[in-house]
Ligand SMILES: [Zn+2]
């Protein structure tokens with residue numbers, strides 16, 4: 004087939020969808036769905052805000068689909084579903100983009116540039132990709148109100164965030180603490196537990212075992228192992244376990260102390276002599292020589308006298324290392340706790356920027372973990388140890404290490420101060436409220452989400468950055484603190500009209516201290532942007548200053564959806580904020596999607612170009628095909644999906660093309676103005692035709708299945724039966740009804756048309772949430788509407804299954820289309836019919852006789868006798884004259900074909916072959932049944948007689964003028980066709 008022709012159906016799919024989009028715009032259908040009466044009231048949906056720092060990828064498309072299907076469905080169910088879009092504007096993603104443009108390497112350079120300018124650059128970049136988003140979201144067919152989107156950088160939004168902060172503060176849920184945190188030395192900020200969890204990657208580091216010489220026992224060394232050699236400078240103690248047995252061994256005239264259990268790992272060659280055995284207690288209190296002297300000789304160092312000794316700790320194990328742990332309280336949580344407990348000296352030899360301080364003379368100015376070569380500084384430390392005789396062993400060490408989720412710099416564990424939300428204080432309530440959240444898939448509830456909630460720690464909400472909501476705490480040098488809960492409050496205190504509360508503006512606003520009359524200044528930290536995303540339920544409405552009643556009526560949400568990674572972030576923080584502020588959960592139903600990977604199972608990578616651009620896929624196959632593909636895939640149930648373009652193409656065929664062909668066939672007989680089907684008075688339920696009855700039962704079952712799966716928020720389970728139904732509609736109902744459509748029996752013809760019409764209209768409604776374009780086209784066409792003049796839409800229709808009472812439960816819905824005994828019988832019988840057909844076709848295949856060749860009889864074994872209306876379906880489909888049931892109780896069902904061909908059967912076979920070829924020739928030459936043609940044939944003499952006898956039938960069945968021996972005069976590129984029959988070749992040609 005020429006390339007042009009091959010492409011055309013696919014192109015027309017995309018064009019058809021564009022027509023639908025134009026229609027939705029012209030007729031304002033989305034707004035109409037919001038304005039139409041909603042008997043069941045509100046169905047509340049919250050949209051999690053994406054960053055517009057790049058164009059939408061498949062992950063966004065997947066979550067967009069969940070956020071489209073459910074609201075469309077609930078709208079048809081009779082709810083009013085607002086779909087306010089949101090934009091995440093603040094935080095490191097935008098700051099990093101601006102920093103890249105500016106080429107800044109650290110925070111200092113931003114401060115030199117001026118925060119005002121930096122922030123205004125950030126503001127200007129927030130909307131860079133908004134237009135791309137609008138285009139793709141619209142083309143995808145997702146309905147969302149992007150024109151009235153909330154932005155986390157809007158004054159009103161930020162005002163509500165301050166209100167939330169103040170309310171948490173008033174409840175004693177916000178506090179400041181000095182503790183061991185993960186920081187990004189490049190971004191120079193602390194990160195939260197979830198941000199850290201995001202960036203774990205396997206890297207190769209250097210591990211060392213250092214030698215700590217005992218002061219009172221020269222030549223005896225305690226061995227301690229570390230994977231962060233750079234922290235050895237800050238070492239102030241060694242920790243042992245009281246339950247652990249230790250030994251002193253002699254190796255080449257030197258003495259070493261390690262845990263007995265780890266001896267063979269530390270000395271793998273076994274070349275040692277055990278000299279002494281110790282209990283942990285024997286070692287506690289012993290003093291050793293510091294490895295470095297930058298701090299140990301500084302007399303002003305607090306608690307110096309308690310440093311460089313052995314302490315007992317319960318976190319010491321013998322799983323790896325030496326059973327003795329090096330302690331640097333400034334760089335680890337356990338270390339810090341032990342330091343606090345024992346009043347150890349505190350050495351922080353690097354700054355928040357990760358640079359060694361000047362007093363660390365041999366290393367001053369070095370970066371702790373340079374991005375280019377993160378272990379180069381450790382190499383310097385190791386060289387120093389080796390030169391000073393304190394290195395016992397070094398090795399490469401591969402481990403999972405956290406990195407900055409934005410700039411990819413290795414994080415470091417660093418003691419610093421931070422503001423926290425006291426999540427642990429409300430943990431009971433968090434767990435209790437989470438019990439009523441319905442998850443899809445269900446296992447996340449107790450699994451990923453439950454585990455994260457159980458392990459939840461206090462939330463570090465302060466960041467030492469610029470483009471974010473400012474923390475609304477003002478303080479005075481006398482120690483007085485004041486939290487501001489609204490812009491209005493700050494306006495009053497400062498007698499200033501305020502239009503922007505970003506750091507660069509709000510830091511300039513001061514007021515008088517109530518206590519001492521001094522100046523109250525804002526603390527310099529800004530808020531974690533998850534604090535803002537978690538505030539969206541109320542901040543998008545500028546609650547409580549505005550929309551008080553509306554918010555209270557719209558909280559919690561009935562439905563939210565995002566990727567599974569959000570269980571630790573958005574889902575979690577929404578929940579924390581809601582419980583903290585309102586003692587309630589934030590959402591009742593939540594769907595989590597998995598990750599879309601490249602076809603090879605690797606991460607989709609722009610650089611590797613290992614996946615097709617979503618826009619191109621949509622252009623090529625249409626949005627419906629992509630939607631149906633993703634919606635029926637396990638990615639909707641939080642599993643990963645390897646994206647396959649081929650499967651999108653297959654999805655187009657199964658969900659759109661086949662359906663469209665069904666419609667075309669229907670339309671051919673119903674006509675452009677389908678009077679026969681429309682005017683038909685007969686109620687379809689009255690149709691006694693077994694195919695009509697069967698397809699209507701199937702349709703009702705489909706309605707039940709799709710509805711109950713949607714009620715359970717299981718999208719694959721909801722859409723897959725639709726695809727199966729389309730297949731059955733095409734390959735069985737329509738295939739077997741074809742002759743009825745053409746029939747002279749007008750009553751039966753109209754019953755077939757009316758049934759098909761009813762099925763197509765209901766199917767369009769069921770498909771509307773999933774594949775809104777084809778649903779719209781189909782519904783309009785079958786209904787006889789058109790896109791240019793009518794304002795009706797399938798999306799304004801009522802869902803085919805309504806519970807008997809408003810707001811009643813799924814269970815009730817099931818009852819509506821219950822199966823009667825008679826219905827069940829029809830289903831069973833039809834499934835027997837299809838089974839027999841399947842066996843019969845397989846046997847024809849095995850003996851190599853095409854279905855076009857009629858056979859005399861078929862025997863069916865091991866199956867119950869069916870009455871004639873079913874038998875007729877089988878004999879017609881299998882092209883067999885008679886069917887008989889035998890051996891009913893045979894264990895295995897089977898069929899037996901009589902494959903002997905009588906002369907009469909042969910003639911019938913020949914006739915069908917010829918008719919088929921003639922019709923094909925007509926089609927290939929662009930001729931319709933209205934074009935009268937003469938058919939010529941050339942055949943061996945022995946077939947002449949047979950051909951002459953079937954000629955009249957061929958003429959009438961192909962609407963030909965004549966069927967005669969000869970060759971058509973070659974014209975207009977007409978071709979001929981060769982038919983092989985019983986070892987002979989017949990050639991046919993046409994002449995108009
Ligand atoms: Zn960073």
Ligand SMILES: [Zn+2]
Nearest residue numbers: 479481516519
């Ligand atoms: Zn004061």
